[in-house]
Amino acid sequence: MGSPTGPQRQFPSGAAYAEALQHTRLCFQHPELKGARAELTGLGLPRAVSGAFASVFSLTSAASGQRYAVKCFTRHVPDQEQRYEAISSRLALLDPAGLSQPWKLGFEYLTDAVRVGNDLYPVLKMDWIDAVTLSAWLDAHHADRSAVSGLADRFEALTRDLSAHGIAHGDLQHGNLLVASDGTFRLVDYDGMYVPALAGLGGTERGHRNYQSPLRGSDDFGAELDRFSAWVIFLSLKAIAADPALWNRLHEPSGEFLLLTEEDFTSPAGSTGLRTLLAHTDRTVSDLAEQVRSLAFQPLELLPPLARAVPGPRTSATASPTPPAAGPTAPGAGGLPGWMSGHLAEQPATTPATPVTASPDGFHTRTALDVVAVVLWCLALMATLLLPLVLPLAGSPAASPVLVAPLALAATATAFARSRRTERVRSRADLAALTKQLAQVGDPVKAAAKLRKERTKFEAAETHRQAAYPRAQDELTAQYHAALKDTEQRRTRKLRDIAKKIDGLSEERRRALAEALADKQSAYVQAQLARRLVAQSPPHGVGPKLVARLADEHGIRTAADFTGYRTVQNSSYNSTGAVLVLPGGHRADVRGIGEAKAAALVAWRREVIASAVARQPTTLSSAEQQPVEQNIAHRRDRLTTRRTAVESEADTARTQAKKRLEEGREQLARENTTAGDRARRQRQEFSRRTAEIQQSSALHGAPHRRPGGGPKPAERADLRALRTVSVQRPVRCRAAS
Template sequence: MGPATGSQRRFPSGAEYAEALQHTQLCFRHPELKGARPELTGLGLPRPISGAFASVFSLTSPSSGRRYAVKCFTRHVPDQERRYEAISSRLALLDPAELSQPWNLGFEYLPDAISVGRERYPVLKMEWAEAVTLSSWLDDNHADRIAVDRLADRFEELIRDLADHQIAHGDLQHGNLLVASDDTLRLVDYDGMYVPALAGLGGTERGHRNYQSPLRGNDDFGADLDRFSAWVIFLSLKAIASEPALWSRLHEPSGEFLLLTEDDFTSPAGSARLQTMLTHPDRMVSGLADQVRTLACQPLDMLPPLTLAVPRQSPAATVITDTTAHSGAAAPSTGGLPGWMAGHVASAASPTQPAPSVASPDRFEVRTPLDVAVAVVWPLMLAVTVLALVVGLSTAPFGPAVPVFAAAAFSVFGRARRTERAQARAVLSGLTAELDQLDDPVKAEGKLRKDRAKFDAAEAKRTADHPRAQSKLTASYHGELQQIEKRRFRRRQELDKKIAGLSEERGKALRTALATRQSAYVRERLGRRLIAQNPPHGIGPKLAARLAAAGVRTAADFTGYRTVHNARYDSVGAELVLSNGRRIDVEGIGEARAMALDAWRRQLVAAAEAVQPTELTAQERQSIDQGIEVRRARLTAELRSVDAAAEASRTKAQKELEDGQARLTRENTLAGDRARRHRQEFSRRAVTLQQNSVRHAALSSAAETAEAHQRRLSLVRYLRFLYTGR
């Protein structure tokens, strides 16, 4: 299997696998799969069972005749081979005699099994299970209450098997739970399975959204992965066993759920489905529904396992009780667990604070001496008032009502001294103080919702930014590769052009060397012809001496002449042009003599050129060829260095990409850890808020009761107590 190009390797699509599987004799190497017969569609093509990240095909081996489910992957999975090796090793250690049912299917991970195009890809070869999905089984059997209840118990036993061996499936849902003909369960799709050997690795998926906790994140991976989905499935099966009509009422045909969906977990208050089960007359169903509602807002590591909440029972103990026997509401939960679980499991959730236990007195009890005095004062004061009226003291300064007012004041004093009044005031004051210490549940819930919305928005942005940052990093890497290739191509083009031009350069060098040799030969011949020994016509010894004094002794000392106009004498003269380009004026050399000298020189040049060499010597040619070869070797070495430099640049770019990806992964992992802690904190706040809300309601109710009790300790009731004792 070749390495991935860039950050991840591209895998074929389901259609590309189906096309390759039309020729299993060619695409497979494995002896049991080579030439295998795929199950075909009506169009004669291999029939795929497509999922989010793979396509599964049914193949019958020609050698063994056994039927296999061959899983062809359509996306990259980190550490895929390592994960399947660990899962296979762990499942192979399971003793079938210790399992409740044969739920685990044997499989084999084949790294380079199938050829698609020019590359080979891994497949998973798994035993074919003659079974139907859980949802299909319920379509046909939901009316059989005993069979559904028995299946619920077998599901709980399967979960117990997994828990006992520290295994988590990771994606428990109706499509991955198959029901065999003997009504036992089979587990398929082990992509996200957790086994102890994989501890420390991250998860590869989040599971089906209609079965997972809203708080499950991409980085959650451990033995507790299945806890929430186990509760959801167990609740659904028990509810259908109790009332088969719920399957038709709450399930949708071909729906990707049993009875509850993701929306029921994220917004339980507005969930009609969940409300139906919360108010169900069967106490077990309502208790399980209450538990699922509670667990939906708790982190995965705080969830109680289903295996602890359901006690072990012998098969004979399973009895379906008619719902009419459970017409009462669900009993109050103990520590977050339904009442029907009491005694089976310790509380997994934080216990709610108890309601106030101090009772506020609402009646007067035992008379005190002061009460007796008050009771005696009233008749006396009434008698005084009557006497005053009889004897005519109505005009007295204080009037006849003064004794009544005095008795009333004494009664108020007596009632105020009653311990019941003090107790009632103390209870109400204590409840009010406790209420003041608690946050307003409505405001606290609003703040929690606002903080959670802000966090979710930031997480959504972070989750979206991470792949964008990876894509940007990858795009920058590919852009750098393109620039490296462009520079390499341009430089190679330049060097190839220079290398190709060496032949022409050699010919030019040979011609230049020959021209230089010929020029030197002619100049040497001219240098031997002295003007004084063989003077041209019109040049005597005196002029030859003047020419020699001016530096012109031989035909090689000058190259020609230039005519000049002498304005003073209105005549035309001549200047000789020396071999170095300088011009001289020699007395006695006019235009005629200069022309004679030039003609003499031309004759000598022609005579020398007639006998000059026409080719270079072997040594001269060898010297030029050696220079060309040295230049060719240097250009060839430079050409090789261009490829080496480009490879070094590509390696550097690859290293920068890997470093950048590692940095992004580290940052994303740290951010994921922070997000998980935030989610756990939100969950704890939600649990605390729920507890405080219950506490607030209890305190409010108790305060209202205490206030009502205090009102019952009125003056009228006090007076009635004085004379009747009630």
């Protein structure tokens, strides 16, 4: 195919291919094409559809009966073989079952496939498909809203197929999108296609101007090539599906566009078509139009894929809903409230520890004091029963203090024993701990109000930050475009000045050559004047003595030694004389030379000049032209070098602007990520404090406290429960025997 730096290979013309294809059995080497039947014109010649660098012929294979479109190249394309082989290999790997529709056509690059004259040339063999272009299909079906809407969805699915496999067509437009009879798409013309194997190469075309971003350049070549075109086509299809009248209103018969043209993207403010779609009552149409308008001035690498315009698959309405997880996440169930979901990392359920202990329900151990107390109680009861009988017999009257004393002693011993029990000591410690904890815990109502206030302020700041992030991105993009615009203006201005100077070199060359010739002619005439002696052919009236006086006294020997004369007034003799004018401007007053003889000398000199002029050279020799040509060539080279430098400076400026854009976006992304992490940590902190407030509310026994600050009845009951020890007796008193 020829080296990129070497001489480019010459290809036959379309007419030469047509002549060769009259004998397909001889010109083709491939078995499917050998002997194939070509579609003919009315003159009996193979019909060719010619493009920028190829002619396409329709051939029906004699071997299989399959119809093919065969592209024969008429012009050199850099890296042609590498590109087509990469595209052919990539498409061959696509599984038709994994595609949304059979949009992929057979595509095979054949080297040395067709003979024209004595040389072999490559061809591109593609499956032939019976389908109509997208614009022709819309001409016939634009009134069928359902069909157009379905076609829009299939187009979105097609772009999703391409994106999923890292492929970009490079020239999505109505002529390359064919609609088959079943309403599915077929994609044709893969010349500018991008596949991952071609990463690093430049593009070969810029696509149809009515479907491309104004910012797409010749160097743009990547997986994002189709994104702007996809949005434009999808907008057109959805708009027609919503309002079929838009097709006749905005589309022109045989127009090379659907609803919008290049001018709608480059000058949206003056665009009738775009304004019509922006103002449409259908929200989908107006939103898509706004999206296209905003994308028209964004770099290709920043454009979102079309898939974002289509909602993802929704859960079926008949699907069984997932039951909510049981546990402490439900509001009011003792855990975090429902709004906390998603803001706190999932943690295993734990039972919060609480210093409050249940009231002991009795004594479970026996001590010596308990035994003593029981014995005393038994003795006291016995004394209480016996003393009323003993005292009268002893002659002492029964006295109630004597009777009460044993009981009081037993009660005192019991109280002392209870105060020394472990359960009692533990209950007092628990009561002290609870009292201390209640003193340390703040008012949960106030804490909750403070938390709500802080959270509201935080969420407002987060909303502002999240809204500021896309604005900062837009500002970076605007700065990038401003830098590109400024660079382009400076480049255009400098190139215009350089081009003006280069155009002026031709006139300067002509003028320099004319001046060089004039100098040469002047030198020739001066040489002739210097060789013409006055003594050889003196003018009339100038004798030998006068000639000798001119030479000896004033150095005037040739016609080159004087240039003219001037008259002077002789006051002594009241007459008019003359002086000769020398080349330096000096004057020579020669005795014997009056006005008549001076005029005769000047007339003689003019005759010498006229004779020299008649014989002077009229052209410059090559050697004499060479300095002028070298000077002009040197200046042209400098201007050409300067023009290259200007282009290089513009490229550098664009690269730096893009680098600043990328660095700015990366910095924004880092800052946004850092801020997002801080926000997540802050939300977790809010969740922790919420849990603490809930625990505080549990400690207080209720979500509110009384205005006086004291415990409510429920709180007092808890405190009393800690202060009270069961009076169940660990040892039952047995009757004394």
